Amino acid sequence: xxxxxxxxxxxxxxxxxxxxxxxxxxxxxxxxxxxxxxxxxxxxxxxxxxxxxxxxxxxxxxxxxxxxxxxxxxxxxxxxxxxxxxxxxxxxxxxxxxxxxxxxxxxxxxxxxxxxxxxxxxxxxxxxxxxxxxxxxxxxxxxxxxxxxxxxxxxxxxxxxxxxxxxxxxxxxxxxxxxxxxxxxxxxxxxxxxxxxxxx
Amino acid sequence: xxxxxxxxxxxxxxxxxxxxxxxxxxxxxxxxxxxxxxxxxxxxxxxxxxxxxxxxxxxxxxxxxxxxxxxxxxxxxxxxxxxxxxxxxxxxxxxxxxxxxxxxxxxxxxxxxxxxxxxxxxxxxxxxxxxxxxxxxxxxxxxxxxxxxxxxxxxxxxxxxxxxxxxxxxxxxxxxxxxxxxxxxxxxxxxxxxxxxxxxxxxxxxxxxxxxxxxxxxxxxxxxxxxxxxxxxxxxxxxxxxxxxxxxxxxxxxxxxxxxxxxxxxxxxxxxxxxxxxxxxxxxxxxxxxxxxxxxxxxxxxxxxxxxxxxxxxxxxxxxxxxxxxxxxxxxxxxxxxxxxxxxxxxxxxxxxxxxxxxxxxxxxxxxxxxxxxxxxxxxxxxxxxxxxxxxxxxxxxxxxxxxxxxxxxxxxxxxxxxxxxxxxxxxxxxxxxxxxxxxxxxxxxxxxxxxxxxxxxxxxxxxxxxxxxxxxxxxxxxxxxxxxxxxxxxx
Numbered sequence: 001x002x003x004x005x006x007x008x009x010x011x012x013x014x015x016x017x018x019x020x021x022x023x024x025x026x027x028x029x030x031x032x033x034x035x036x037x038x039x040x041x042x043x044x045x046x047x048x049x050x051x052x053x054x055x056x057x058x059x060x061x062x063x064x065x066x067x068x069x070x071x072x073x074x075x076x077x078x079x080x081x082x083x084x085x086x087x088x089x090x091x092x093x094x095x096x097x098x099x100x101x102x103x104x105x106x107x108x109x110x111x112x113x114x115x116x117x118x119x120x121x122x123x124x125x126x127x128x129x130x131x132x133x134x135x136x137x138x139x140x141x142x143x144x145x146x147x148x149x150x151x152x153x154x155x156x157x158x159x160x161x162x163x164x165x166x167x168x169x170x171x172x173x174x175x176x177x178x179x180x181x182x183x184x185x186x187x188x189x190x191x192x193x194x195x196x197x198x199x200x
Numbered sequence: 201x202x203x204x205x206x207x208x209x210x211x212x213x214x215x216x217x218x219x220x221x222x223x224x225x226x227x228x229x230x231x232x233x234x235x236x237x238x239x240x241x242x243x244x245x246x247x248x249x250x251x252x253x254x255x256x257x258x259x260x261x262x263x264x265x266x267x268x269x270x271x272x273x274x275x276x277x278x279x280x281x282x283x284x285x286x287x288x289x290x291x292x293x294x295x296x297x298x299x300x301x302x303x304x305x306x307x308x309x310x311x312x313x314x315x316x317x318x319x320x321x322x323x324x325x326x327x328x329x330x331x332x333x334x335x336x337x338x339x340x341x342x343x344x345x346x347x348x349x350x351x352x353x354x355x356x357x358x359x360x361x362x363x364x365x366x367x368x369x370x371x372x373x374x375x376x377x378x379x380x381x382x383x384x385x386x387x388x389x390x391x392x393x394x395x396x397x398x399x400x401x402x403x404x405x406x407x408x409x410x411x412x413x414x415x416x417x418x419x420x421x422x423x424x425x426x427x428x429x430x431x432x433x434x435x436x437x438x439x440x441x442x443x444x445x446x447x448x449x450x451x452x453x454x455x456x457x458x459x460x461x462x463x464x465x466x467x468x469x470x471x472x473x474x475x476x477x478x479x480x481x482x483x484x485x486x487x488x489x490x491x492x493x494x495x496x497x498x499x500x501x502x503x504x505x506x507x508x509x510x511x512x513x514x515x516x517x518x519x520x521x522x523x524x525x526x527x528x529x530x531x532x533x534x535x536x537x538x539x540x541x542x543x544x545x546x547x548x549x550x551x552x553x554x555x556x557x558x559x560x561x562x563x564x565x566x567x568x569x570x571x572x573x574x575x576x577x578x579x580x581x582x583x584x585x586x587x588x589x590x591x592x593x594x595x596x597x598x599x600x601x602x603x604x605x606x607x608x609x610x611x612x613x614x615x616x617x618x619x620x621x622x623x624x625x626x627x628x629x630x631x632x633x634x635x636x637x638x639x640x641x642x643x644x645x646x647x648x649x650x651x652x653x654x655x656x657x658x659x660x661x662x663x664x665x666x667x668x669x670x671x672x673x674x675x676x677x678x679x680x681x682x683x684x685x686x687x688x689x690x691x692x
Contacts, residue, residue: 109386109414144273148328148340151226152347155321158233159351162314163366 008048015041028074036067053131218270218279221261221287222327228254229320236313244311248298251316255295255323262287269690275395276334285539285687286330286461289546293454294323296550296662301446303656304557307564308444310356318355319450322348326458333469335384335394338462342380342426346373349455353443365442372425372435380422386415387470396470408474416471420481423466427459429519430488433512440508445566448504449553452511453546460515460542464522464535468691475526482523487624489516494632502568503556506635507549510594513632514545520618520625521609527692529616535688536681537608543680544605544673548593551666555587558655558663567650570639575648583655586667588640593670595633601673 018041021034039062046055128136138146193199216223232247232254262284269280298319305311325345332338350373354366388394390412391402403412425432440448467478493513500506518541525534559567577584593602606629613622655663673680 105414109411141274144276145336145340148337148344151321151324152340152344155318155325155344155347155351158314158318158321159347162312162318162351163354163357 004048007044011041011044011048015045029071032067032071032074035070036063039063039067051130053129053134216272218265218272219277219331221258221265222324222331224261225254225258225320225324225327228257229317229324232313232320233317236317239313242311242313244313244315245302245306247313248302248305248311248316251320252295252298254320255291255298258327259288259291262291267686271333273337275397276337277328277331278333279331280690281687282461282465282535282539282690283331285683286457286542287327289543290323290326290330290454290457290461293457293546293550294319294326294450296666297446297450297453299658299662300449300550300554300557301444302658304444304446304566307560308356310444315352315355318348318352322352322450323454326454329458330461330465332462333396333465335388335396335399338466339377339381339384342462343377345455345458346377346426349373349451352447352450353439355447356444361442362444365439368435368442369439376422376425376432379418379425383415383418383420383422386411386418390415396466399470400472403471403473408471408477413474413477416474416477417481419466420463420478420485423459423463424485427456427463427515428512429485429515430492430512431485433489433492436512437505437508440511441502441504441568445504445553445557445568448507449550452507452549452553456511456515457542457546460518460522460538464525464538464691467522468525468535472527479523479526482519483618483621486516486519486523487621489513489519490625490628490632491516494628497632497635500635501570503559503570503573503639504568506570506639507552507556510632510636511549513628514541514549514594517606517609517625517629518542518545520621521612523621524609524612524616524618525688525691526616529618530612532685532688532692533615534612535691536684537612539684539687540608540680541605543684544593544601544670547666547669548590548602551586551590551663551670552594554659554663554666555583555590557659558583558652559650560653560655561650562653567652570642572650573639573643574646574650575643576650576652577644578648579651583652583663584643586663588643589667589671591636591639595636596629597633599674601670604673604677 015038018034018037022031022038025031025034039058043055043058043063046052046058191199228251232251236243236247265279265284267281269278271278298316301311301315305315322345325341325343325348328341329338329345332341350366350370353369354363356362384394387399390409391399393399393402408416421432425435428436440451443451467482471478489512493509493511493516497506497509497513500509518538521530521534521537521541523534524530525532525538530537556568557566559572561567561572589600593600596602596606606625610622610625613619613625
């Protein structure tokens with residue numbers, strides 16, 4: 001067995017056990033931390049497969065953004081997880097039954113699994129890294145999909161702003177145009193004060 | 201020199217002619233967004249009116265397309281007769297929804313400029329899903345559409361009901377997207393293709409394996425969710441009730457058009473050689489939807505919820521036509537029946553929602569309860585008459601448009617020897633007539649209750665157009681029939 005083989009087993013074992021910890025840990029913050037560990041190991045597996053681009057994306061997007069977001073949500077929301085777990089023993093038999101049925105179905109399907117020859121299209125010609133190979137098709141063959149994804153992100157941005165932005169009326173903001181446009185006559189009034197009368 | 205470069209650029213650009221309508225809608229949405237952002241004063245009303253113009257303009261662009269099927273981006277996007285028919289229906293639904301919202305959103309103080317922009321982007325997503333001819337473009341366009349719809353459902357963000365509707369729709373929607381994506385990955389794994397035409401080739405050569413059918417089932421489940429068909433309908437009543445009423449009208453009209461178009465295109469272009477497999481699923485979904493629509497709506501007291509259940513039932517009737525659209529059966533006539541059904545359903549539903557928006561009992565308060573309609577015929581006889589006609593049409597009573605819609609789908613079922621399906625459909629249609637007629641009874645025979653405020657002009661226009669179509673369709677049905685027949689020949 002080569003070094004790569006040992007690393008494969010290392011990553012796989014850590015990945016599976018941390019995946020199990022994600023759903024069994026009592027503290028939800030620990031669950032998220034195990035999730036991050038699982039992502040890192042999955043990235044390691046991708047590197048072993050020679051898919052370094054996917055590995056980096058997994059770390060940047062999932063560990064860097066998604067998992068941290070989860071962590072925030074878990075810490076900000078006051079959810080009583082023990083309360084949620086309360087019905088566990090009551091629903092467990094039904095859950096196991098449904099799981100077994102689904103498992104049997106999956107075995108039935110995966111048992112006859114053979115990937116169609118068209119699903120693997122190896123890069124032909126000169127040796128390129130897979131980052132470069134993705135870059136070559138992303139803006140040419142997949143231009144339409146790329147632009148559509150951009151539109152989806154735009155809608156997400158508009159949606160986030162629409163649903164959360166509030167213009168506070170009590171905050172004090174600097175309005176430079178109004179400051180500059182202010183004239184002396186608007187601000188200062190010359191008043192002749194008669195002696196002994198004061199200003200009313 | 202310059203003119204050379206110009207002609208070169210214009211010929212390059214004209215290769216994208218099939219996608220011009222979508223580009224037009226998206227670019228218009230960008231311009232309107234910038235207008236709204238850089239406008240010092242709230243410009244929601246004027247932007248909404250311009251957005252209606254944009255949608256009508258896009259309809260003209262579609263009508264001007266040459267009447268041949270054109271593919272773009274390696275077959276990921278296709279513009280054919282079917283797509284053009286469905287896109288015009290979708291655009292009409294979106295335009296009516298914006299018209300309906302003008303008065304309501306202003307009174308509720310939520311006519312922000314983002315509203316028409318989001319409707320335009322959702323409509324662009326729907327047009328792209330209708331034209332999607334590839335699993336990847338189908339998924340991406342579907343997400344574009346759904347994401348905008350989630351935000352629209354929660355648009356009344358200060359109202360608990362609306363945010364709840366948005367959150368519910370979002371959570372269940374992403375779950376169904378996950379199902380769809382899982383199915384798509386299985387189909388890709390077993391066929392090695394994402395393009396519908398190439399999937400069909402592989403299925404024709406190697407037959408439908410268990411794994412492929414597994415993938416097909418997941419894809420159909422995801423699409424049935426977007427269509428709100430039984431057993432994936434649970435979100436519908438809550439979302440329809442909670443979302444702002446014009447947004448609900450948008451869900452019930454335009455969104456249904458695109459979901460049905462996707463379903464038709466997937467089963468007929470990607471799986472024409474797995475007819476047996478998808479036909480039984482479609483029949484089961486159809487019977488379930490018709491039954492639920494007929495029975496669950498009976499006990500409803502909220503009119504938006506009732507219309508939600510009614511829309512589930514109507515999806516079931518339309519699917520009868522799709523179940524019949526098999527070679528050797530009704531074939532193109534089945535698809536044509538679905539298209540006619542959708543066009544008539546669009547008009548009836550938009551009209552019914554116009555009537556719901558006419559139930560304004562205060563300056564800013566709207567009634568949604570059926571009992572508030574009691575005795576409305578005495579004070580607003582015309583409104584009561586038009587609402588009653590729309591309800592008769594929804595129930596399928598001749599000679600209104602709804603009757604012809606049902607006639608076409610049931611005769612397609614008979615043509616395909618699905619006699620029992622047609623009989624079940626007719627029986628359930630009679631049962632569902634009960635709850636439509638109950639509203640008519642409340643309006644005409646109950647003691648006078650609530651007094652409604654005068655109806656807003658934009659709502660009147662919508663009600664007038666849709667009621668006229670529903671009432672007078674029987675005089676001149678041939679244009680719609682011919683257009684639907686031409687569109688359905690795309691597949692056979």
